[in-house]
Amino acid sequence: MNMSRTRRERLVVIGGDAAGMSAASQARRLKGPDELEIVAFERGHFTSYSACGIPYWVGGDVTDRDRLIARTPEEHRARDIDLRLRTEVTELDLDGQRVRARDVDTGEESWTSYDKLVIATGARPIRPDMPGADAAGVHGVQTLDDGQALLDTLEGTRGRRAVVVGAGYIGVEMAEALINRGYDVTVVNRGSEPMSTLDPDMGCLVHEAMEGLGITMVNDAEVTKILTGDGGTSLLERSRELGGSRVRGVVTQDREFPADVVVLGIGVRPETALAKAAGLPLGPHGGLLTDRSMRVRGHENIWAGGDCVEVLDLVSGQDRHIPLGTHANKHGQVIGTNIGGGYATFPGVVGTAVSKVCDLEIARTGLREKDAHRVGLRFESVTIESTSRAGYYPNASPMTVKMLAEHRTGRLLGVQIVGREGAGKRVDIAAVALTAGMTAEQMTTLDLGYAPPFSPVWDPVLVAARKAAAQVRGTLSRG
Amino acid sequence: MNMSRTRRERLVVIGGDAAGMSAASQARRLKGPDELEIVAFERGHFTSYSACGIPYWVGGDVTDRDRLIARTPEEHRARDIDLRLRTEVTELDLDGQRVRARDVDTGEESWTSYDKLVIATGARPIRPDMPGADAAGVHGVQTLDDGQALLDTLEGTRGRRAVVVGAGYIGVEMAEALINRGYDVTVVNRGSEPMSTLDPDMGCLVHEAMEGLGITMVNDAEVTKILTGDGGTSLLERSRELGGSRVRGVVTQDREFPADVVVLGIGVRPETALAKAAGLPLGPHGGLLTDRSMRVRGHENIWAGGDCVEVLDLVSGQDRHIPLGTHANKHGQVIGTNIGGGYATFPGVVGTAVSKVCDLEIARTGLREKDAHRVGLRFESVTIESTSRAGYYPNASPMTVKMLAEHRTGRLLGVQIVGREGAGKRVDIAAVALTAGMTAEQMTTLDLGYAPPFSPVWDPVLVAARKAAAQVRGTLSRG
Missing domain, CATH: 3.50.50.60 (FAD/NAD(P)-binding domain)
Structure with a gap:
């Protein structure tokens, strides 16, 4: 002792x-x-x-x-x-x-x-510094207390129009949540496409899917003002009860969107x-x-x-x-x-994220094109279409995989995936490969799980790796 | 030119x-x-x-x-x-x-x-060297021609009793196929549990699931003879038409299983x-x-x-x-x-395989316990239970992950996963980590995709890695 x-x-x-x-x-x-x-x-x-x-x-x-x-x-x-x-x-x-x-x-x-x-x-949560941002009916969703406040508002609101400001993960997930609750949902997004954590060509696929769900997607739009007061007929009584300062819409540089509830998902x-x-x-x-x-x-x-x-x-x-x-x-x-007296370290991240809008799965890891540019990396970029299962197997669904590999070295820089069931978690293959510093060429022979209910004989990630590796080689032979 | x-x-x-x-x-x-x-x-x-x-x-x-x-x-x-x-x-x-x-x-x-x-x-396909192995109604399923022959038999057979010999991937998948076609299916398996590509403790989970599907699983049973002829009442007329040599059952060391069709899945x-x-x-x-x-x-x-x-x-x-x-x-x-004049190599495999029996997903990569023993590797072995999605998210289903890591070095040696939707392809994380030569400790900080519909906040593979890493450390401190 x-x-x-x-x-x-x-x-x-x-x-x-x-x-x-x-x-x-x-x-x-x-x-x-x-x-x-x-x-x-x-x-x-x-x-x-x-x-x-x-x-x-x-x-x-x-x-x-x-x-x-x-x-x-x-x-x-x-x-x-x-x-x-x-x-x-x-x-x-x-x-x-x-x-x-x-x-x-x-x-x-x-x-x-x-x-x-x-x-x-x-x-x-970032709250826009503008009139009305603190009005009743305007909600962030960062904490459980925030979530409870939003639910209280939804239960006490007669109108069915919701505006989500921002189209990142939170914005997109909240748009789905509000659609599921029967709201008319408009997403107002500053970027050219939703999910700015993807390159715009991949974000575009999310855009299409969201519109397919009945979500109104407004891109390239900056909210300049949040409208409050008793202007909305359906909210008339309630807003008087609350003393007036209740949201009734958002204004962008060129349009106005009526809203009974506003959710802030701008990061x-x-x-x-x-x-x-x-x-x-x-x-x-x-x-x-x-x-x-x-x-x-x-x-x-x-x-x-x-x-x-x-x-x-x-x-x-x-x-x-x-x-x-x-x-x-x-x-x-x-x-x-x-x-506690032990030893542990956190080495860092590779930037993996997955998200879901109804049955659309969205995933990314590593660098986007603009990230690579920003840190001075030249790259080859390829995009391929494949399926989640063998093409002949029931419910094989399309999947788009984009891969960035460094010019000359072929080192994997990033992967983005948009598809249906089975798409999202495939990004983990790339997350581990990034952590290990693999090249696209090395990835072409990865021994990934294959059976018809799980994958085509060439997994979509392998198809992307093959194309990226070929492009790296092509570039090499040109100069 | x-x-x-x-x-x-x-x-x-x-x-x-x-x-x-x-x-x-x-x-x-x-x-x-x-x-x-x-x-x-x-x-x-x-x-x-x-x-x-x-x-x-x-x-x-x-x-x-x-x-x-x-x-x-x-x-x-x-x-x-x-x-x-x-x-x-x-x-x-x-x-x-x-x-x-x-x-x-x-x-x-x-x-x-x-x-x-x-x-x-x-x-x-390995055909057992025994009487009756070439009888009508005994089928391998290696080629499309084999598959067509089996389908012809199924369509021309009045009985509904099928025996599958072997409980590897093919045997298990064929058992499901025959259940789907309304057959009473018995799988006769030489090993102690189905899926000998898994350790028996994981194969046991497959066993339970197969029985849950109504498949009769007979382990530790060696087929010694395939019965033919006109002994089966239901086949009486047909076997006479065919000239007699038609399967009517299989015999093991201690039992007899009547069969209208036999599928060989013994590798x-x-x-x-x-x-x-x-x-x-x-x-x-x-x-x-x-x-x-x-x-x-x-x-x-x-x-x-x-x-x-x-x-x-x-x-x-x-x-x-x-x-x-x-x-x-x-x-x-x-x-x-x-x-074609290019350059490419195949570096080898890590032994990844996935399979599905109804909604059960079965995956493995790397070494089983007996493989590790055989090649002289000492290891730590851990098994954890987790879920496919965040526990609170709808349809989160249980998943069992077994991980082997080398004694002292902590190098990942193998992973086996049995679960429902989302279990199978998770093995790819381990397949890439094996290829990269990662240790269990390194795997604990992998930046894997996380969102409630896709994973608990600690992915099941990370939970297994944490436990394996802890066990490797514990072993180290003991000696």
Whole structure:
């Protein structure tokens, strides 16, 4: 037995969702309460929930909100984590190793000291800086509280017109959710095609599919104003009840779209005001900068993870801000392991993402054309059409695969896939190949699973790799 | 213009399915008929068909046989390939650089000389060496001709009892096909569980699912005799019409199973009698041995590919016989490229395979426990349960993932997956990771596609990798 007891350390965690509570849980797994005290502050009502699930809850695919919660406050507390809900951290005092927290309901404030600190403050939805952006009926969908507020609005609204601002993952998923609830949905999108995480030629396929679902897609349109007040007949009474400032439409540079509800899906920014005020290092996208162990750069006893940090893009070599639950969970795991005395690192990402609009599956990994240009990479780009299963097998559905490979070296740079069932997760093949630094030529002989219900004899990713490899060779022989 | 015309070379291809005709087509793409004459011999009636599709044709999922044919004889001939159907090559004369071929219908024989030769003779189903194995109603399902013969039997048979001998991919798929056609199906299997390409603990999951479908699974049973004659009442008249030798059941060491039709799915062997007679090098599994360019070892002008060759298993470092259309196509592509004056290699396989029994998806890649033992690798083995989608998302279905990682190094050795929709093709993640030589620890941070309809926030493969990595570390710390 070790008789020389060291002082019990205190870990303070700011943020009670994926990264923060994964870190707390993993640290607790490795160190018991006699070694490590854990205090976690969460501004909202919930912990460890799947923000990515909110569109499916709003859309009705998930009927019970609590199913989005992986671990409740009570479960965390049962594992000796001192969780303080509805408590917002308002200041970091790095020299004093303490944080000031405010009870959201009572306004009471107090300081809590720490030996180790985890910052997992997440991201906040971008709210357009324009009149009406705060009107009733205008909703972000970043937190479970946001989702609940939107559902309350939908249940209390008589009109059936919804405008979604933004056509990224959240915008597109929310458009489907609202269509599923019987709304007339218009998506107002600043870009030339929806899903700007794809190249426009692939986004175009998403555009067509969305219109096929009855969603009105308005591209190249910037929202300049959100209309409020009692102008909408159907909302007349309600807006009077609410005192007037209720959404009734959005205005773009050249048109007006009536709306009974507006959902903002124009992206999020790292929530790093606290960190910034404390002088912690932020990257070009406003996210905290960490080392490979998820320690905040230059700060021995502070870690950060989840939507408030920037991550290394292994393909471009640059830092990016990618708010995604799967990364947040990995960060939390790495942080908790390191705080618990183990060793773990997060090497970076390759930028994989999948999404679904009704039966359309949309996936991407690595660099788009404009990313490659931006970081000075020349590339060959190919697009192929194939099917999800052997052509003769029932329900074989078309799939489009775009592949970028570096000029001369042939190194895989990115893959985008749009198709139906079986399309989305095929991007994982490319995600692993990117991580391993494979060339398109090497990919042509990958031993991928083949049987008629699963794939043509040449998997669509292999077909794309063959074409990309041929183009790289062709280029080589030309110069 | 190059005025010094070289003599036009002749390429002879033996075998008109995937490997042979892919080689012929690719060679033709690179060299026109003025440079290269191509003669292809095929014993059967068909070319370039999907043998893997036969179970789905028999089962009724694919209604039109011709849909299994990727390219018809006429299409090949239109591309200046002199295709000779129903013509069997009976002898190779390596010194004379010629092959002797026999017209199957007329019996006429003639010699054809070659400059370059491709051997793509495929595989033949193992027929048990026992009485009754050649009786009417006993069928292999290796070729389209075999499939047609089986369908003819099914249509002409009054009874509804089918016995499938063997529980590998073909056996399991044929069991489903026959269930779909309304047969009472019994699968007689020599092994302790079906799907011996999996470890028995995973095969057990397949066993349960098959019984759930109403298939009677008989394990640890060796067929010793096939019963024929007029013993079965229902077959009485028919067997008299046919002259008696018609199947009426199979006998194992301790039981008897009545059968109106018997399907042999006990595997295939490389069809290399010709090659053996000519003294070409064969491996331990009876397949031709080639180099990386698919050239038969020691023979400058002879290539071989498809089900008649052995392939290098990149994980074990040993040669294996893996008859699978996807490899055959790749071999053909490599051979055709090299004969056409290009450069291509086939580096080997990692042993990926997927299969489906009704809605059960079965996948494997790399080594099983017994493979690892056989090649002297010590390993950690973990099995996890997860789901195909986020747990709260509709139709999330359970999935079992087993992972083997090498002791100490943590290098991934193999993955087996059994589950429902979305399980099978997940094995591709492991197939690429195996090819890249990744460790389980490296896999824990793979940036795989995540969204609730596609995956839990930790993909099942990542969950397995985390557990395997932890076990490797634990082992390390113990010694």
